[in-house]
Amino acid sequence: MPHFTLDGRTIPFEPGQTLMEAAMAAGVYIPHLCYHPDFEPHGSCKLCSVEVNGRICSACTFPAAENQEVISASEEVRHLRLRLTQMLFVEGNHLCPSCEASGSCELQATGYYLGMTDGHFSHFFPRREIDASHPEVLLDRDRCIFCALCVRASRDEGKNVFALSGRGIHTRLVVNSPSGKLGDTDLEATDRAAHICPVGAILVRGTAFRAPIGERKYDHRTIAQVALEEERPLVGRQHGQAED
């Protein structure tokens, strides 16, 4: 089997696999927010940045190849990921203590994983609209990090409920209905799109605080452990190969 090295370790890969897929399969965690093994890679959050033969690339989209020397654990790469995470925090309004996703939020867990102790940058305090029009699902745009997971999940379900609109720092999540309201779409609480959000932007009503503090997803396990336990088994049947 062909292979590349990652932080000195030999990682085998199958032709067509990305660096992320090969690393995951080999049990190596690379931080990620917009990647999920069930969906087509997007490559926008840049948390999975690694150094490949001296250049920074996104592990989730970059194809694995022979003779690649990949560095993921250097101080430089960690600093880059830390700053990106801080950017995501200050760009939106993340008031963790009052967020019902706290403890099971991937952004927050990534912050812990990277040793983030402050926002570092000045907060943007953007004004973003909350959409409470849906009886079962709440959309709090303050926490959206534009990973487009909901967009992809809903597209794959054939409903196309979400899209990313605007551009630059004015990028915003929009909803596919004449009124622009979630309540006027055919989104159901059982849809994958209603559960895929890595932060607390799309929340299914009535499930808040079901898991008490101390028993939430990342209370006792790091995001690295959770990802390797829960996402790694999915890597074998990744997007596009599911029907094979």
Add this chain to the structure above:
Amino acid sequence: MPSDPIQTAALAVERYGNHLSSLLAILRQLQQSHHYVPRPAMEKVAERLAVPLAEVEAVTEFYSFLHSFPQGRYEIYFSNCIIDDLQGRETLQRRLCERLKMAVGTTRADGLVSVAETSCTGLCDQGPAILVNGHAIGSLTGEKIDRIADLIEQQICVEDWPAKWFRIEDRFERRDLLLTAAWQSGKALKSALRRGPEYVLEALSDSGLRGRGGAGFPTAKKWRFCREAAGEHYIVCNADEGEPGTFKDRVLLRHHADQLLEGMTLAAFVTDARRGFIYLRAEYAFLRAELEAAMRQRRRQGLLGRNICGLMDFHFDIEIVMGAGAYICGEESALLDSIEGRRGQPRNRPPYPVTAGLWGQPTVVNNVESFIAASLIVLNGGAWFAGVGTEKSKGTKLLSIGGDCRWPGIYEVPFGMTVTEIMILCGAGETLGVQVGGPSGTFIGPGEYDRRIAFEDLGTGGSFMVFGKERDMLEIVRNFTDFFAHESCGFCTPCRVGTSILVHLLDKLRNGWGTAGDILELERLGRVVRQGSHCGLGHTAANPLLDTLERFPDRYQAPLQEIDFSPGFDLDGELETARRLTDRFSAADHLTQE
């Protein structure tokens, strides 16, 4: 056009076709007819093209010249390129808004007029410039502004404004290889047909031609890779020219359109393509009619369309696709998405366009100047071209020179010419520095003017901006950084958020609140944006900042506070709302910031 947006939408769909790739043209039509894209019209378009409404909304909100909220019946954009700024853009813009009794960046309450800023419109050799309902007017003065305000108040149709205002001047200040070569329509093409595709590829390879859009990829290789890739082939001319300070393609499109079309046809011959596209930036709409006339002429001559040169199996035609105000659409993969009717968002690579471009098929994307050079190379042979230039940069380069010099305009210079030589040619006096290759290029100071224009030294797509000694460097850097923040597509975190933070920090310095810590922060953050971004825009967005931090550290030190830290916001300013609400305006209600 009908006054009912739904009807406009339906007619536009009929006119442009009910497929996704017509979306941009349809939305442009709606914007033109109604000065925004009304939601019911979006719904109609979504229904007819069978795309989600949210996607129609997302495309509308992506492009600077499309709006989901009403703009004025006179839509005015001031070009805020630094060169326009140095020529007094801001004063003129304020003057116009005062005359019209409105605030900058708004639509007037009666809906008559809106005034906003836009990125470089490619008229810096005759700035300050504006666009009025898509029509370009350059060389603005205070009096012209006053007359414009009057014409608007009197509701005179833009078409009836003084015709001479819309005349765009083209100044060729120096001609060389390309601009002096003899030309006869169809001659290069016929010679290629006689000798075969391999001949064309060899001539290009011998010539050493590298792409003129900035990145400098060998043109022969690009065409060959595309030729060898299986599928339906496409030829795309990148006429987006969004890099601030660049206007050489504008001039080439007008004066050398026939050579461009022939170059594209040669590429079609080599790759066996049937369809070609010229992606023309919205700011250059005034060139469209002339380009179409050139295309008609060639069709009449049998050089474009079906059975080219009488051949049974050689069909190739070209369409013009209009952009809608987005610098990022110059990036080739974003450009392809834009042609396909989507937001201009750079794709993940690999694969590259030569194997998976338009609709996933092999596609050649070249700059205007590259196609023109290619057609002349086929005509005159590779050696003709390779005899000029340097080891790794053959031939000549067109420069668009603007800023503080006596003769702004187009200069064709052999690669390898030094900056000093160019400064003499264009009549530059004492300078602070020059920005070579636009904001995404390199800023150099007088100590480096012996450097050369060449891929191995100072690469450039064609922008060359001269800054006089008295100019404020922080203003220049702020302008450039803000340009990138404004033009970021917003897809990836480092560019979307990072460029905005850079602008905040630069403002903090310019406001006199900067500290040594902020300089360090700018430098580190600049590197994060450079390293971590997804595409060329983000990779180069911090160039002006990092270049000048390295070369002019004193300009950053001068306005600093002598403390290690100072907050980035105005404490007293933050209290303004509270003061207004409580009607308290005495001295005691103000804070001084230590």
